[in-house]
Amino acid sequence: MRGTTLIVLAWNQWPLTRRCLDSLLASDLDFAEVLVVDNGSEDETPDGLAAYAGRVRTLRLPRNLGFVRGMNAGIAAAPADDDVVLLNNDLVFTQPDWLGRLRDAAYADPATGIVGCRLLGPEAEGRVYHVGGYIEPDDLHGQQTESAHVEREVAQYPHLRRVQAIAFALAYLRRDAIARIGGLDEAFHSYFEDTDCCLRAADFGIASVVAGGVTLRHDQHGSTQDDGGFRSRLFADSRAAFAARWRERLRADYRGDVLWHGATRFPGATAELARLFVRRLDARGLRMGFAPTARECADAQDGRLDLAARRRLPAVPAAAIACGAEDAFAQARGRWRVGVGLSDCETASPQAARGARSLDLLLVPDAFQREAFERAGVRTPIQILPLGVDRDYCHPGVPAPRHPHGRFVFLALAEDLARDAPDLLVAAFRAAFGADEPVELLLQILPGRDALAIRAALDALPDGAARGRVRVLDDWGFPWHQRAQLLAAADAYVSARRGGGWDPRAAEALACGRILLATDFGSQASLAREHGLAVAAKTIDAGPGRRWAEPDRDALVARLREAFERREVLGAAARTRAESFARDHDVETSADRLVEALARGGTLAPPRPTPRVHRPADLAQPASGQILVLGMHRSGTSSVAGLLARLGVYAGEDADLLIGPDNPKGHYELARLHGACLRRLEAAGGDWKHPPAHAPGAAVDAFRRDVAEVLRTLEPRRPWLIKEPRLCLLARELLPLLTRPVFVHVVREPQAVAQSLARRNGLSREHALALWRQYTLAAFEASRGWPRVLVDYAQALADPLALARRLHEELSGFGVPGLRQPDAAELRAWIDPALAHASPVQPSALDPETQALWDAIRERRILDEAVEPPRHAGVGG
Structure with missing residues (x-):
């Protein structure tokens, strides 16, 4: 071991x-x-x-x-x-x-x-x-x-x-x-x-x-x-x-020079994009440079961004990305010129539209932005690039202080007075809540050109801004890496803005498990409709020929009340979906797609070929003689394990092996191993019929300790085997204990398994097939990269001697020691076709997921590790 x-x-x-x-x-x-x-x-x-x-x-x-x-x-x-x-x-x-x-x-x-x-x-x-x-x-x-x-x-x-x-x-x-x-x-x-x-x-x-x-x-x-x-x-x-x-x-690994035109301070969304993507593009083999689109004192909070600003790139690099103020696109210089477009209005500004027409490709985060530039007459190819969330910093586990008196806290940020409408929000908040209710609005004024104007507008409200549990953070700054702490300190994030431009904090708040309220307009509308509370709005003039939307005051008041009154339910739902939301909106995926967009221009060198992915099975070392037999319940694992025993593989002392009424010849399953698997699933809140999705670390460690005691009794008798259907779900947790193991996968036609489970356990066909998929995929995923053998139970029933000879040949080829040649009479006496546990299968159409997995098994593509196996939703527990 x-x-x-x-x-x-x-x-x-x-x-x-x-x-x-x-x-x-x-x-x-x-x-x-x-x-x-x-x-x-x-x-x-x-x-x-x-x-x-x-x-x-x-x-x-x-x-x-x-x-x-x-x-x-x-x-x-x-x-x-x-x-x-x-x-x-x-x-x-x-x-x-x-x-x-x-x-x-x-x-x-x-x-x-x-x-x-x-x-x-x-x-x-x-x-x-x-x-x-x-x-x-x-x-x-x-x-x-x-x-x-x-x-x-x-x-x-x-x-x-x-x-x-x-x-x-x-x-x-x-x-x-x-x-x-x-x-x-x-x-x-x-x-x-x-x-x-x-x-x-x-x-x-x-x-x-x-x-x-x-x-x-x-x-x-x-x-x-x-x-x-x-x-x-x-x-x-x-x-x-x-x-x-x-x-x-390391220099040769770069595919070409790429210049990012943008900002590190203001506007906030533009600075966020620079911090999110410059480092990630550099890590993906693009030698990044940075040029500010306006005079600024660079905010050096990122080493790769700082390095990019110090680099001297060619006058016309391989590619350029422009992201910034309305004139940023015109500054882009590169053989392939790409822009990232963000419009606050239904129609992009004339200046932004002119600059976009000069680009080779315009990237926008969503359909609202694409339509805004198309309305402005931009015919440059436009591609949607969803702007994801940085899961490394934004997640439900971010530590943050809570309100000392337990009040429910709404958080909002204000950077641009006209766009962010902080005065409208404060007025709606005061209308929504009485002075005696345990609720507070925390409004941070971001540093920038409008900071003084925002403060003046708030001070001009009746009684100023500080009455009615409204707190204003002014002249406060947070290091960029701590930005999620402010979100995590609140209960809800409010993006009740007039402008429809991308608000990075909206998705970050969802990734942190916070309730989102946002205007039903612009780039936040779909997030609010699907994951939060959308605030109804009406379009208003934003200048000559341009319109944006103002949140309806009464609707905003109602949504604020709803968030507070349903805080327990909405908060629990937000925390529950935070991780899956962040996975589905990962900025790493956005960075991959951005690299693809930059490569479309043909100005970057192709990436260096990657080496073959390491597999332990490729090492020139013989297998140790440790064999794991994996297969779903009712798939014939007992028959195959008994066949291996007749090839000289030790399965344990007879007194330690389980024998049940459904398998009078024996399961070749150690009782202690069976008990360890039961305890492991139970400790994670599930069982074999309802496998848990996750397990506490303590449960995994206890399972390994239990199984280690079993393995110690087997180790002196190599080659040995262990089998238990639940190991399909748990085999990966045992890999640290195993030395050059071989996996024997026993598979059976899924409808036969479902029919057998219906007879023995009363499971519905749909439930049984879902379990078959989950067990089978988990087993093949656990053995990926390790030596493995595939056995179809139907072959064992049809010709046990031929199967035994193949197993002997394949296991010997892996270097498993101590095997003996199969004895025909002994094998025929062991494999009894009557043990198929079901009457003849009544054929019927399989669902697409099950059929795809079964086809991959029958064609042995499941063993081709260069091919991604079919996925499944699993059976929740």
């Missing part, structure tokens, strides 16, 4: 190492061994480690070999099949289940080989130092966050995400990845070895990811502090070695 070796590298600084070990040993370390590599310490470290004997294994090196050689010595000392986790001795393990969640991330995809986590610094208020990063060829300043800044902890980057590189202060390395790329490259002493390793891994199709569900504390450079310049010298030497190997390669 596979374990995990945790390698702590120590060099002097014993108090740091002791603190690290104490917090490490207090965390959940199932199936893990702690190995401390003492890198030639000359302080009290050797004596201190002696006190941990029995809990920690120690490898003492004769002298300080540096980070790379020290860690490589630890990797070499780990058991040959163990995954390894590289750990700095200045880590503090503040999350008890950190290792279990890293294991989940490491085996979420067969291509994953290197896993990092979120690392905070030592500051009491929480500062994010590492969430996965990148390195650019200009300065080779490896960055540990996407913004290249140390940010305040606001629960950013909570999801599992692929990154260019992670910092090896903590790195989970899967054993199959080590087998492909080797250890750390000893061309480096310390520093840059982690980025080098991740880049080398990418060349093998191995992904580096960050597990957003794990957060630990890292006292940066704790082991080399007060070193008299030693760390600086190491850094310079390693940087030179890295530059010699990677600088030109």
Whole structure:
């Protein structure tokens, strides 16, 4: 059974190492061994480690070999099949289940080989130092966050995400990845070895990811502090070695120069687009430059945007993107000229229309914007580019203070007096609520040209703006990475504007799980109708030949009241749909589509061919003899497992195997494994008929512990098998325990399964077929990338000897040891066609989802990992 070796590298600084070990040993370390590599310490470290004997294994090196050689010595000392986790001795393990969640991330995809986590610094208020990063060829300043800044902890980057590189202060390395790329490259002493390793891994199709569900504390450079310049010298030497190997390669990966014309401050929507997309386009292989469309003091809150502003691009780059004020389109210079159009009115302004006509392509976020430019006479090709949400910062888990007195808080922002109509909103709010109701309006005046005018307009209201629980935030600024905290501190976001231009906060509020109220006009109308409360409006003049819409006062009052009076129901619904909304409106998808739009011009080089995605099955290593038989209930897994037993595969002691009235010859299913699967589904709130969509980490860890005890009884008897239909849903959670396993998929015609489940369990045909899809897809997804065999139960019934011979051949080809040749008489005695559990199937048409999946299985396309398998909705629990 596979374990995990945790390698702590120590060099002097014993108090740091002791603190690290104490917090490490207090965390959940199932199936893990702690190995401390003492890198030639000359302080009290050797004596201190002696006190941990029995809990920690120690490898003492004769002298300080540096980070790379020290860690490589630890990797070499780990058991040959163990995954390894590289750990700095200045880590503090503040999350008890950190290792279990890293294991989940490491085996979420067969291509994953290197896993990092979120690392905070030592500051009491929480500062994010590492969430996965990148390195650019200009300065080779490896960055540990996407913004290249140390940010305040606001629960950013909570999801599992692929990154260019992670910092090896903590790195989970899967054993199959080590087998492909080797250890750390000893061309480096310390520093840059982690980025080098991740880049080398990418060349093998191995992904580096960050597990957003794990957060630990890292006292940066704790082991080399007060070193008299030693760390600086190491850094310079390693940087030179890295530059010699990677600088030109990184430069060559760029597809061409692209200039973004826009703003970093005002208008707010334009600045938002620059911050969202410049970094993402650069990460996708476009060498980005930035040019402001108006004079500004750049708001440098993003490292890649700042780098783009400093770059000197050719006078006419490969492509240009113009996004900004009405004259921005005319400034675009590039061989392929693209604009991002945002109009507040039903008809785009004449100046914007003239500029749009000079473009090669106009991108707009929705149909309202497309129609606005078409009404203005623009005949340039127009493409809709939905502008997504940054899920890394906007999600329901954003921490924020709540109102100290428990009041319901509406939030609104005002940047442009005429467009945002803050005076209209304040008046409607006062009309909607009495002074004694527990409700408040928080209105932030954004810095800009209209800030003073907005304040004056509010002050001109009867009794000013501050009466009736209206609070105005004026002269306040928030770092961009903290923008979601303001949304999360409120209960509802109000975008009751006259202008129909894109309001980035509307979708962000939905992603944060907040109630949305928006004018039923412009780019927010569809969001409000589908996901929030739409405020009826009437169109009014916005200037010569142009119209926008003013929210109806009475309708706005009614919607404010509705949001407050139904706050429990509406708030719960908003929180429930937040994650799915954000996934469906992800800015990463928007960035992919923007790259496609830029490539349409033919001025960019094609992307560099990507290497074949890593699969553990491709390693030149024999299978270990661990076999998982996966198949839906009533699919013949017991028959196939018994057949494997007759090939010499150990299934457990007879006394430990289940026998039931529906299978008198035996299920070849261990009772303890069966119980573990039952408990795992129950702990997540489901059962086999209603599989849960998600599971608490504690339930996953308990399941692994239970199954590990089962596997320990089997390991001395390789080859062995385990089977339990529920493993279709749970096999992925066992991958960290398995060493080069083989999966045997047993499939059966879905209507036969449904008919059998109807007879035994009384399930409807629709429910049974939905379960068949869910189990089958989950099983094939769990085994993706690993050695696997496909068995049709009908073949087992028709010719068990031929099937046994094929299984023997395929399993032997994978290197499974200890198999014996099949005996014809024994096999015929075992496989009884009467065990088909159903009368002859009455054929009827399958639904399209089921038919597509069954066709993929029959044609064996399900095993082609280059083909995306059919998807399903699943059976909720």
